[in-house]
Amino acid sequence: MSDQEMKIKAIGKVKSAYDKHDGTPIQANYETSNEASLLIDPEYREGLEGLAGFDRIYVICWLDRSKPYKLSVIPYLDDEAHGLFTTRAPSRPNPIGLSLVKILSVDVKEGIIRIEGIDILDNTPILDIKPYIPDFDVFPDSKSGWYEKAKGKRLKADNRFSK
Amino acid sequence: MSDQEMKIKAIGKVKSAYDKHDGTPIQANYETSNEASLLIDPEYREGLEGLAGFDRIYVICWLDRSKPYKLSVIPYLDDEAHGLFTTRAPSRPNPIGLSLVKILSVDVKEGIIRIEGIDILDNTPILDIKPYIPDFDVFPDSKSGWYEKAKGKRLKADNRFSK
Numbered sequence: 277m278s279d280q281e282m283k284i285k286a287i288g289k290v291k292s293a294y295d296k297h298d299g300t301p302i303q304a305n306y307e308t309s310n311e312a313s314l315l316i317d318p319e320y321r322e323g324l325e326g327l328a329g330f331d332r333i334y335v336i337c338w339l340d341r342s343k344p345y346k347l348s349v350i351p352y353l354d355d356e357a358h359g360l361f362t363t364r365a366p367s368r369p370n371p372i373g374l375s376l377v378k379i380l381s382v383d384v385k386e387g388i389i390r391i392e393g394i395d396i397l398d399n400t401p402i403l404d405i406k407p408y409i410p411d412f413d414v415f416p417d418s419k420s421g422w423y424e425k426a427k428g429k430r431l432k433a434d435n436r437f438s439k
Numbered sequence: 440m441s442d443q444e445m446k447i448k449a450i451g452k453v454k455s456a457y458d459k460h461d462g463t464p465i466q467a468n469y470e471t472s473n474e475a476s477l478l479i480d481p482e483y484r485e486g487l488e489g490l491a492g493f494d495r496i497y498v499i500c501w502l503d504r505s506k507p508y509k510l511s512v513i514p515y516l517d518d519e520a521h522g523l524f525t526t527r528a529p530s531r532p533n534p535i536g537l538s539l540v541k542i543l544s545v546d547v548k549e550g551i552i553r554i555e556g557i558d559i560l561d562n563t564p565i566l567d568i569k570p571y572i573p574d575f576d577v578f579p580d581s582k583s584g585w586y587e588k589a590k591g592k593r594l595k596a597d598n599r600f601s602k
Contacts, residue, residue: 281502282564284445284533293545295440320532323510324524329565329584333524336499337534338445347486359488359547360570361496364575369483372499376576384522401445403533405524409583411590413539413576420572421492427574 286401288316288387290337292394297341297366300433301395302352311380311396314402316387324405327389328382334409337403339371343439352433354426362421367437373400376422382423395433449564451479451550453500455557460504460529463466463596464558465515474543476558477565479550487568490552491545495571498554500535501564506602515596517589525584530600536563558596 292312294300301310314335316324343365350356351363360394366373374394380390389405453491455475456462464473477498479487488498507530513519514526536559543553552568 281503282447282449284447286445287532307552316467320510320524323523324525325511326525326584327522329582330525330576331581331583334537336533336537340445347483348488353492361483362484362487362489362493362570364569364572366565369450370499372447372535372567374497374499374569376578388553394537404531404535406527406537407525407583407586408578409527409581409586410579410581411586414579415495415539415571416577416579418494418571418573419492420494420570420574421489423572423574 287320288402290396290400297433298437314389321387324384334406335375336404337373339366339373342366397400450483453559453563460596460601461598471586473589477552484550487547497569498538499567500536502536505529536577
């Protein structure tokens, strides 16, 4: 398959209080007091049927305000450089973001998913939503490399990955 | 941002024993005896530095052999229809797959990540790799809607979402 055939489109957009990286929570669960919404376009809303039965979803976004990637980066959470694919830095060969968020409510007809805690900028295009299912997704004892020493060093983003 | 600007490219491809959906494990952790590999293109390999310190990664793929989506689907795991975004069915507005897999070894120089258990077809384009970090990703008590009743009904895929 050639790259030309891999075309993506937004199915909606994020509505959040953040319009720049600086000061945005680094991870969705770092600031659960913030509310945000996912606004889903009319043609896709039927696909939300039943989502209110889930507590959490993965939100896959196109991080449109990230600067070009480098393969070795100092992530928000550490002071040392690490391989890009060991980080969740927003500047990536494909700037695809993965956020795990808690659902507060789902309005299928209006296409509004209210969520708790968001690490994504306002107006970011949404590409996909997938259910979080503990049987598939929970592995508490997984080693997490450099992060194990760095955890808690920093809670907010700055502009290091901004356009 | 217009859709035209959202261009993606493969950073590598999956090497797995499966070349059709029929018989493929539905989730990566449903068949951990299978080995597979992620082959990363030379220009991106430096980004794998340090990945061997992690147990698990999210692999984001372009599910190139999925047929066009419907918004109400009967997922592999159930006998009833559910909203597409409550399922991980491969036919989606953007056919982006999210697989959580266990790392067996990482060869940065050769660009080979050996993994345990895979639910992805051979030669599937890889778009991104992200580290699994329990502090961000583990929420064991999350409700999971229709899945809670359906779990265990079926372990292998069939061709319902195939081109």
